[in-house]
Amino acid sequence: MPFESDHRIYYLGTSGWSHRDWVGKLYPLDMPFSDYLETYARHFPAVEIEHTFYDIPAPQAVRAWYRRSPDGFQFCPCLPRRITHELRLRDTDRDLTDFISAITGLQEKLGPILLQLPENFRVNEQPQLAAFLDTLPQDMQFAIEFRHGSWLKDSTYGLLNAHRLAWVVVDAPFLPRTPRVTADAAYVRWHGHPGIGQRTRHETDPAASLRPWVAVLRDLARQAERVYGFVRNSYSGYAPRDGTVLMELLGEAREKGH
Incomplete structure (x- = not known):
C-alpha cells in the first residue's frame, strides 16, 4: 500500500531492489x-526498475515480480536505453512495442514508465x-528525466x-x-552529488539533508494525485535508509500539522 500523509498518496522507494x-x-x-523483492516490499510501496534500462525483461520475470509483490505495490520501469540513448527516440516502433508487451505483465502494479x-x-x-511522445500508449503513465x-x-x-x-x-x-x-502524477529522483562521497555518507545525518524535501513533496502532492520518489544512492544500503527517513519525516510533518 502507498504511504499516506494528510490524505495525500506517496509511492516512495529506491532504484532497484x-x-x-x-x-x-x-x-x-x-x-x-528470490526473496529480496518480497522483503523489500515490506518496507516500501514502490520500486524503480533499473534492469529494464539495460534490457527488456523476459515475460516470466515480469510475472514473477508481479507474483512476489503485494497488492497496491507499484513498479516504475525504466525505458530501455536502446530507445533513448542509441536510437535517440527515432525509429523506435519495434523496440517500444516489445518493451510495452513485456511490462504489461505488471498489470495494475505498473506505475509511471x-x-x-x-x-x-x-x-x-x-x-x-514531440514525435516520439505521439507514439506512446495513451493508457499508460510516463515520466521524463532531462539532463x-x-x-x-x-x-x-x-x-x-x-x-x-x-x-x-x-x-x-x-x-x-x-x-x-505536468501530469496526474509527480515524480522525484534523488541521485546524490559527487561532492558528498558515497563512502562517507554514513558520517552525515540523512534527516538533515532530506528534511528540506518534505515541503517539496507535500507541495507536489497538493498539485498531483500521486507522488513517486526514488533514492538512487545504492552504496552500502544508504538508499533504503534514506527512503525510510523520508517516510519518517513525512509522518512527522503530518503529526505536527505542517
Missing part, C-alpha cells in the same frame, strides 16, 4: 536472492521528442502537459531542483 551491498542491512545474510534522456539530448531536438539545462523552459512544460507526461524533479548535479507538475 537487488543491490548486493544491502545484504546484512535490508536483507539477512542467508536470504535467497521512466524515460531517461542522454545528457547531450538538448532542446533543439524537441521536435523529435540538460536547455529544457528548463515553458515550451517543455507545455509539451509535457499536452501529453500528460510527468516532469522528473531531480536532486542531481546536472539540473537544478525544479518542482513542476
